[in-house]
Amino acid sequence: xxxxxxxxxxxxxxxxxxxxxxxxxxVTPADKVQGExxxxxxxxxxxxxxxxxxxxxxxTLASALYLWPRTRxxxxxxIAAAAVEVSTVFIxxxxxxxxxxxxxxxxxxxxxxxxLTSTAVLGVLMLGYLALRRANDDPLLRARRSAVxxxxxxxxxxxxxxxxxxxxxxxQGATVFTDNRHLKIHGSMAWTLLLSxxxxxxxxxxxxxxxxxxGSVSAANESADLEAALExxxxxxxx
Amino acid sequence: xxxxxxxVALKDLRIxxxxxxxxxxxxxxxxxxxxxxxxxVGPDARQQSRIAPGLFYLVVTLVALLxxxxxxQIESPRGTRTSLLTLGLxxxxxxxxxxxxxxxxxxxxxxALLFGTxxxxxxxxxxxxxxxxxxxxxxxxxxxxxVLYGLVASSSSSSATLLPVLALPAFAxxxxxGERSFSSLISAGSLSRWVLLLIFSLxxxxxxxxxxYGALEEx
Amino acid sequence: xxxxxxxxxxxxxxxxxxLAGVNLELEGATSYVVTGPNGVGKTSLLRLLAGLEAPTRGxxxxxxxxxxxxxxxxxxxxxxxxxxxxSFYDDLSATDNLLFAARALRLDVALVAxxxxxxxxxxxxxxxxxxLSAGQRRRLGLAxxxxxxxxxxxLDEPYASLDDAGRDLMSDLINHxxxxxxTVVLSSHDPVRRDVVASHIEMRGGRIERVG
Numbered sequence: 001x002x003x004x005x006x007x008x009x010x011x012x013x014x015x016x017x018x019x020x021x022x023x024x025x026x027v028t029p030a031d032k033v034q035g036e037x038x039x040x041x042x043x044x045x046x047x048x049x050x051x052x053x054x055x056x057x058x059x060t061l062a063s064a065l066y067l068w069p070r071t072r073x074x075x076x077x078x079i080a081a082a083a084v085e086v087s088t089v090f091i092x093x094x095x096x097x098x099x100x101x102x103x104x105x106x107x108x109x110x111x112x113x114x115x116l117t118s119t120a121v122l123g124v125l126m127l128g129y130l131a132l133r134r135a136n137d138d139p140l141l142r143a144r145r146s147a148v149x150x151x152x153x154x155x156x157x158x159x160x161x162x163x164x165x166x167x168x169x170x171x172q173g174a175t176v177f178t179d180n181r182h183l184k185i186h187g188s189m190a191w192t193l194l195l196s197x198x199x200x201x202x203x204x205x206x207x208x209x210x211x212x213x214x215g216s217v218s219a220a221n222e223s224a225d226l227e228a229a230l231e232x233x234x235x236x237x238x239x
Numbered sequence: 240x241x242x243x244x245x246x247v248a249l250k251d252l253r254i255x256x257x258x259x260x261x262x263x264x265x266x267x268x269x270x271x272x273x274x275x276x277x278x279x280v281g282p283d284a285r286q287q288s289r290i291a292p293g294l295f296y297l298v299v300t301l302v303a304l305l306x307x308x309x310x311x312q313i314e315s316p317r318g319t320r321t322s323l324l325t326l327g328l329x330x331x332x333x334x335x336x337x338x339x340x341x342x343x344x345x346x347x348x349x350x351a352l353l354f355g356t357x358x359x360x361x362x363x364x365x366x367x368x369x370x371x372x373x374x375x376x377x378x379x380x381x382x383x384x385x386v387l388y389g390l391v392a393s394s395s396s397s398s399a400t401l402l403p404v405l406a407l408p409a410f411a412x413x414x415x416x417g418e419r420s421f422s423s424l425i426s427a428g429s430l431s432r433w434v435l436l437l438i439f440s441l442x443x444x445x446x447x448x449x450x451x452y453g454a455l456e457e458x
Numbered sequence: 459x460x461x462x463x464x465x466x467x468x469x470x471x472x473x474x475x476x477l478a479g480v481n482l483e484l485e486g487a488t489s490y491v492v493t494g495p496n497g498v499g500k501t502s503l504l505r506l507l508a509g510l511e512a513p514t515r516g517x518x519x520x521x522x523x524x525x526x527x528x529x530x531x532x533x534x535x536x537x538x539x540x541x542x543x544x545s546f547y548d549d550l551s552a553t554d555n556l557l558f559a560a561r562a563l564r565l566d567v568a569l570v571a572x573x574x575x576x577x578x579x580x581x582x583x584x585x586x587x588x589x590l591s592a593g594q595r596r597r598l599g600l601a602x603x604x605x606x607x608x609x610x611x612x613l614d615e616p617y618a619s620l621d622d623a624g625r626d627l628m629s630d631l632i633n634h635x636x637x638x639x640x641t642v643v644l645s646s647h648d649p650v651r652r653d654v655v656a657s658h659i660e661m662r663g664g665r666i667e668r669v670g
Contacts, residue, residue: 067451067454121408121411122408124404124407124408125405125408125409127404128401128404128405128408131401131404131405132391132392132401132405135392135396135397135398135401137472138471138472139472140512144454144455145391145455147454148387148391148447148451148454148455149391149405151447151451152384152387152388152391152409152444152447153409155443155447156408156409156412159412159436159439159440159443160408160411160412162412162436163411163412163415163416163436164415166419166432166433166436167415167419222473225473226468226470226473226475229473229474229475230468230475230478230479230664233474233475233478233663233664234478234479234663234664234665235663236498236662236663236664243562246558246561246562250547250550250554250558253550253554254547254549254550257549257550257551257586258549313547316543316544316548317543318541318542318543318544318545318546319544319545319546319547321510321539321541321545322539322541322545322546322559324510324534325508325510325534325535325537325539326534326535326559326562326563327531327532327534327535327563328562
């Protein structure tokens with residue numbers, strides 16, 4: 001079962017993504033108000049789902065499992081690291097596609113909307129996580145510190161979100177968003193939207209798995225090296 | 240735990256009392272930052288007073304980074320860290336003690352900076368006085384978060400540059416809550432939800448610190 | 459009864475094996491001198507015995523605490539550690555440093571002043587540690603051990619940067635400690651002084667080559 005999943009995950013993710021693209025470009029109609037731009041709905045919401053919920057959720061869960069002594073394992077640490085890396089890429093994509101959508105719709109590249117702002121802050125925190133991993137050489141210390149940082153981030157995200165929501169609503173009455181953001185979705189559009197979520201989730205799973213394997217292979221290399229290193233150490237004459 | 244917290248807080252404060260880093264380095268930096276903020280806004284007094292609360296909290300956040308760095312530096316030499324480990328102190332107590340010492344230092348600095356803001360950026364004196372309890376709450380939250388982020392960043396040789404990347408995003412809500420509540424005292428606006436947000440953050444950081452500080456300390 | 463026993467212990471830093479399979483039994487009321495060239499793993503062995511390093515492989519007990527589990531924390535509390543590098547708060551005075559440590563371990567604070575007197579720091583009670591010379595800091599470390607009175611003393615290069623009087627004092631204290639039932643392990647790359655009766659632990663390539 002595990003082997004089969006490993007074998008077909010990549011191809012299935014690729015094919016569903018291609019079908020989503022094909023349906024998004026050629027099968028579904030353009031929107032009456034937003035025109036061709038509306039086709040971003042087949043990529044942007046699914047990206048945000050992967051970036052903010054799926055990958056960040058995976059990273060938080062894996063970090064919590066690492067910190068809990070009974071479930072502590074190298075696997076949890078590696079999955080957390082892989083999920084954060086993928087999350088960072090998807091957050092960047094979400095912000096980019098959002099901006100592409102926002103410029104013609106709202107007339108500006110950036111608005112201080114709560115979702116946008118908290119996504120951007122989360123993006124910086126994810127970069128911080130990656131910076132933290134690179135700043136530590138000791139694998140145990142690195143795993144612990146990154147796990148604690150991931151938990152702190154998980155608590156931060158809702159706090160940041162609410163603070164920006166309140167900041168915004170208390171600051172100015174009218175919101176920049178207008179109703180034309182909401183598309184009327186039906187028929188082939190709904191199916192394509194659903195498919196995009198499945199496709200990008202599969203892409204996520206495939207990427208995390210690939211990244212995880214890179215992590216395990218390099219760790220396996222290191223432990224194979226340990227035998228050689230022990231041998232070398234034992235025969236040292238001394239400096 | 241409380242005994243450890245008391246010992247550690249006393250030790251950190253005594254070190255500050257002997258070295259005076261806060262008085263001679265951090266406070267002058269904060270005051271200069273305020274002056275720079277005033278210059279950046281332009282000479283219009285009304286404009287300055289309108290955004291004074293935001294500038295005040297911006298400077299407090301920057302000052303907090305220095306204080307956090309200093310606090311984690313105290314234990315960063317390898318030998319000092321080793322001997323602290325051999326004392327086998329309760330980790331939750333160490334966290335609380337360091338946070339308490341940091342709060343004392345940060346609140347004292349913030350109070351001085353608030354006075355500076357009142358004078359330099361034309362804030363009504365009554366608003367500054369009324370906001371002081373919220374400054375206490377905000378600096379407490381900054382301290383609890385700061386001790387955690389300080390230790391997370393401290394392991395690496397580049398801790399001084401790593402700390403802002405890790406901590407500033409987390410400080411954003413504290414800055415927003417402080418600024419909004421301060422502004423609400425000058426013009427109008429809601430106060431209670433910002434106080435709630437700060438209390439919630441303080442409790443969250445406090446409990447995580449007590450629970451997880453040990454996991455960070457261990458090497 | 460053995461006060462410490464180590465079985466095939468490997469300790470790594472990143473991927474480098476600091477200790478490459480160590481076997482050792484330490485008896486009570488004895489002193490040991492760990493010898494070997496620089497980088498052979500002397501400090502790592504002492505850190506392992508102090509519970510400051512976790513074994514990557516192998517098993518071991520120190521003072522009846524398991525090194526492979528969280529009992530390592532208990533080991534740290536119960537050994538006396540004299541580090542190679544300065545282990546005190548630079549901005550605090552000699553007295554304040556020892557008072558903080560003594561209070562943390564709930565030891566008798568009345569022992570602090572006599573201990574400082576004994577190691578010859580009686581005239582430097584209020585001096586910040588950063589103003590003390592390297593030899594004086596080493597003496598301050600000794601004063602801490604006198605307050606601490608541990609069952610197992612771990613001294614990393616204790617004779618380094620001490621003057622002749624300081625070396626005599628060190629040997630005197632080590633002999634006194636073993637006479638009163640404690641075990642002392644010290645590392646040295648110098649020829650060992652004759653005034654300390656000790657077993658030798660010879661290290662080579664991250665392992666123990668010979669004990670005797």
